[in-house]
Each structure stands twice: as structure tokens, then as C-alpha cells.
Amino acid sequence: MRLVSWTVPKPAEPMVLEERDETAGSGEALIKVAGCGVCHTDLGYYYDGVPTRHPFPLTLGHEVSGTVAEAGPGAEHWIGKSVIVPAVIPCGACDACTSGNGRICPKQTFPGCDVHGGFSSHLRVPAQGLCPVPDLSDRSANPTGLDLAELSVIADAVSTPYQAILRSGLDRGDLAVFVGVGGLGGFGVQISAAMGATVAAIDVNAERLEWMARHGASLTLRSDELDFKSLRRAVQRLAAERGIPTWRQRIFETSGTVAGQTTAFGLLGQGGHLSVVGFTPGKVEIRLSNVMALDATIQGNWGCLPEHYPTILRLVLSGAIAVRPFVERRPMASINQTFEDLRAHRILRRIILIPEH
Numbered sequence: 001m002r003l004v005s006w007t008v009p010k011p012a013e014p015m016v017l018e019e020r021d022e023t024a025g026s027g028e029a030l031i032k033v034a035g036c037g038v039c040h041t042d043l044g045y046y047y048d049g050v051p052t053r054h055p056f057p058l059t060l061g062h063e064v065s066g067t068v069a070e071a072g073p074g075a076e077h078w079i080g081k082s083v084i085v086p087a088v089i090p091c092g093a094c095d096a097c098t099s100g101n102g103r104i105c106p107k108q109t110f111p112g113c114d115v116h117g118g119f120s121s122h123l124r125v126p127a128q129g130l131c132p133v134p135d136l137s138d139r140s141a142n143p144t145g146l147d148l149a150e151l152s153v154i155a156d157a158v159s160t161p162y163q164a165i166l167r168s169g170l171d172r173g174d175l176a177v178f179v180g181v182g183g184l185g186g187f188g189v190q191i192s193a194a195m196g197a198t199v200a201a202i203d204v205n206a207e208r209l210e211w212m213a214r215h216g217a218s219l220t221l222r223s224d225e226l227d228f229k230s231l232r233r234a235v236q237r238l239a240a241e242r243g244i245p246t247w248r249q250r251i252f253e254t255s256g257t258v259a260g261q262t263t264a265f266g267l268l269g270q271g272g273h274l275s276v277v278g279f280t281p282g283k284v285e286i287r288l289s290n291v292m293a294l295d296a297t298i299q300g301n302w303g304c305l306p307e308h309y310p311t312i313l314r315l316v317l318s319g320a321i322a323v324r325p326f327v328e329r330r331p332m333a334s335i336n337q338t339f340e341d342l343r344a345h346r347i348l349r350r351i352i353l354i355p356e357h
């Protein structure tokens with residue numbers, strides 16, 4: 001199939017629209033892109049020299065929903081289906097996958113890094129792990145009336161914090177603290193609240209914090225106005241009011257900044273848990289021995305296993321996690337301007353690029 005892709009010739013060079021031929025191989029699907037979200041990680045590859053595994057020229061984009069247009073042998077039953085493409089697709093067959101560790105599958109496919117991604121009319125991915133989307137015109141299955149393009153953000157911005165929250169063991173009545181409530185953190189706040197946790201949100205942006213106060217956060221704190229000690233005092237006051245000990249507090253670093261990581265580490269209390277969800281190539285100066293002295297846990301989190309997607313999709317379609325107030329659509333032809341706007345922090349919502357082709 002002839003497809004049209006926004007290609008990065010070399011990092012930081014303007015993306016150009018190029019035609020390319022792709023054929024779905026055995027077990028693969030060619031997906032007509034409905035929408036592709038723009039992630040902080042795309043900016044890392046584009047501007048900051050974060051290495052991709054596929055060499056440039058490369059098409060970025062790993063937050064995709066769409067419709068299967070073509071499929072190779074063994075995947076024909078997917079043709080015509082609406083799907084969400086997980087940002088991380090484990091191979092499903094290696095030792096890591098068969099022992100329940102598909103997150104670190106060495107043969108995983110990460111679109112826009114391992115293979116050409118979703119800033120394109122179509123993309124080619126392994127069909128296993130695709131998450132089928134029910135008929136969205138059926139209002140009983142889709143009461144909030146979301147469309148397929150809006151569901152693209154499930155592929156990373158919603159699913160990645162979901163898996164981090166699941167692995168943290170967050171339980172009803174616990175405290176979840178999100179440092180950074182942009183794309184991932186904003187959805188993390190909502191997921192935690194839906195699970196019955198008390199939630200605190202920390203960010204530099206007052207508007208984003210206002211949204212979070214309406215969508216599950218009991219406490220919102222401005223990290224650009226409060227020093228670290230004031231932040232920590234405010235979080236502990238909330239915990240004390242609700243009778244939540246430090247060992248039932250889960251800190252999520254979702255800003256992907258050095259300042260955010262420093263704050264998140266500092267919030268760890270005895271028996272606490274810190275989940276590193278955001279990414280920055282920057283380095284943080286911390287006293288790692290605190291982890292020992294506090295008997296605390298720090299856990300990284302890479303993507304989300306495809307097996308969790310159907311549950312996440314149900315949470316979104318039911319309205320337990322609001323998507324529409326947190327996303328903004330733009331034509332895919334605005335991709336170069338959109339990357340610049342995101343880099344300059346001129347955009348508050350998750351951008352979904354809609355292909356014209």
C-alpha cells in the first residue's frame with residue numbers, strides 16, 4: 001500500500017511529507033491512522049538527541065488509534081476493525097514475555113522508535129496486542145460519545161500511568177501524589193481517584209491544576225510558588241487529615257523534569273513508593289541511601305502491557321476517566337509548528353494529530 005508519512009530526515013530538521021510503500025507481513029496489520037497523540041518522548045527524540053533504535057530518516061509517533069486496512073497471513077481477522085495500537089508491543093513468545101515480563105521484551109515493537117510510527121496516513125505493526133474498539137456509535141457502549149481519534153491517547157498517556165499505578169499497589173484509601181500533571185500525570189490523577197485513592201497534584205501551571213481539582217485531585221500545589229519544604233508539609237497535612245501513613249503513600253513522577261524528579265524523591269517517606277513514569281535525559285543529585293533508611297521502593301515503568309488495554313478502554317468509555325477536556329486536535333500538517341509549540345510550552349492539552357490523507 002502507498003502511504004504518506006511525516007518523516008524526520010535528521011533530528012531537529014523539519015519533518016517532510018513523503019510517500020512510501022508498505023505491505024503487511026505475516027502476523028502484521030497496516031492501520032489507517034485516525035489520530036496520533038504527540039508525546040514528550042517524541043520531543044526527546046526530535047530535539048534532545050534521545051536515540052531511536054531505527055535510524056533516521058524515521059517517522060515518529062507512538063500513540064495511535066485507527067482502523068485495520070490490510071493484514072498479513074494469520075492476522076486477516078483484524079481487517080476492518082477499529083483498534084488502539086499499544087505504544088509498546090511485546091513479541092509474546094520470548095522468555096521475558098512467557099514469564100510475565102513482556103514490559104521488558106527484547107523483541108518489543110515501539111512505533112516511532114523501532115519502526116516507523118503514527119505521524120502518517122498508515123502504520124505497520126504486529127497485530128498481536130492490538131486492542132479492539134467496540135462500535136462507538138452504540139451510545140450504551142460509549143455514553144460520552146468519544147470518537148476513535150480521541151481514543152489514541154489511551155496508547156500511552158492513559159495506559160502508562162495505569163500500569164505504573166497498578167504496579168505501585170495503590171489501594172482504596174491510599175494517597176497518590178502526582179508530580180507533573182501534563183499528559184500522563186493528568187490521566188494518572190483521574191485513574192487514582194477512580195480507584196478510590198486520595199490524590200494530590202503538583203505542577204507549575206495553575207490552569208492545569210484547576211482542571212485536576214475538578215477531576216479527582218483533593219489538593220493542588222504550585223511548585224513554582226512553593227518551596228520544597230512547603231510542598232512536603234502540605235502533602236503531609238493532607239495525609240494526616242485523612243489518616244494515611246507514609247507507607248500508604250505512592251509518589252508518581254510524571255513531569256519528566258529534573259526539578260520534578262528531585263521533588264518526587266524528596267517526598268518519599270518511610271515505606272513509601274516512588275514510581276518513575278516521566279523521562280528526562282537530565283541527571284538528578286539525590287542521596288540514594290534515603291531509600292535504604294526509609295525502606296522505600298523506587299520503580300521504573302515502561303509502557304503498559306497490551307493485556308491491560310481492554311480494562312483501560314472500558315474506564316475511558318464509561319466516563320470514569322475524562323479524555324475530551326484534556327486533548328486538542330490539530331491537522332497533522334501542523335506537525336512542525338505543533339512540535340515547536342510544545343517545546344515552547346505554549347500548549348496545555350495533549351495534542352492529537354489528525355492525518356489529512
Ligand SMILES: [Zn+2]
Pocket residue numbers: 039040041042062087156
Ligand atoms: Zn510516549
Ligand SMILES: [Zn+2]
Pocket residue numbers: 090091092093094095096097102105106107108
Ligand atoms: Zn517478547
